[in-house]
Amino acid sequence: MRFGVKDVLIGVDLQYGFMPGGNLPVADGHAVVPVVNRIAPYFDNVVLTQDWHPPGHWSFASSHPGRKPYEVIRLPYGEQVLWPDHCVQGTHDAELHADLDIPHAQLILRKGYHKAVDSYSAFHAADRTTPTGLASYLHERGITRVVLAGLATDFCVAWTALDARAAGFETLVVEDACRGINVEGSLSNAWDAMKDAGVHRIASADIG
Ligand code: VGL
């Protein structure tokens, strides 16, 4: 597969916080870094996202007395999985992995900075209404197709993929360039939802 000026690779949350040793580690998460490095040069356009929470963010279990990480609670905008404190603004945990080698990345998009609402998706916060501006940015640049890689498959990658479809982009997920968290079946649910929305599943070996 070949890509051109109307395509963008979005590298999702390739941060220490989601790698082994981080605060919200995704099993084998670091293994996607060389895969993303290999495919990135085939793209004219690359955007990287960065989960970027203020201290005391409402998605943190520590912000809800008596609650533990990975429990689910109801917040005004819906169900919220509670996470360990992670990717706090300005900390090492929030930094992009130093082995990422994508100097031609054009935009680093931060998300999750509103204290009372999570943002798995790079397009909208979890209230489904507060936008990040990414859809306008991509549309204005004439981009029609979004290719996704990164962490975690079942949260930030999947929600970004579903929003990309809703915003009218053709959407591909590079399966082996992603890893999942998988809380209570979330990984297979995410693939089902992406399939139903018309998201295509490809392999990194298809690119080049
Ligand atoms: C993510 C949980 C909480 C992700 C971010 O990047 O998938 N997951 N914050």
Ligand code: ZN
């Ligand atoms: Zn987060």
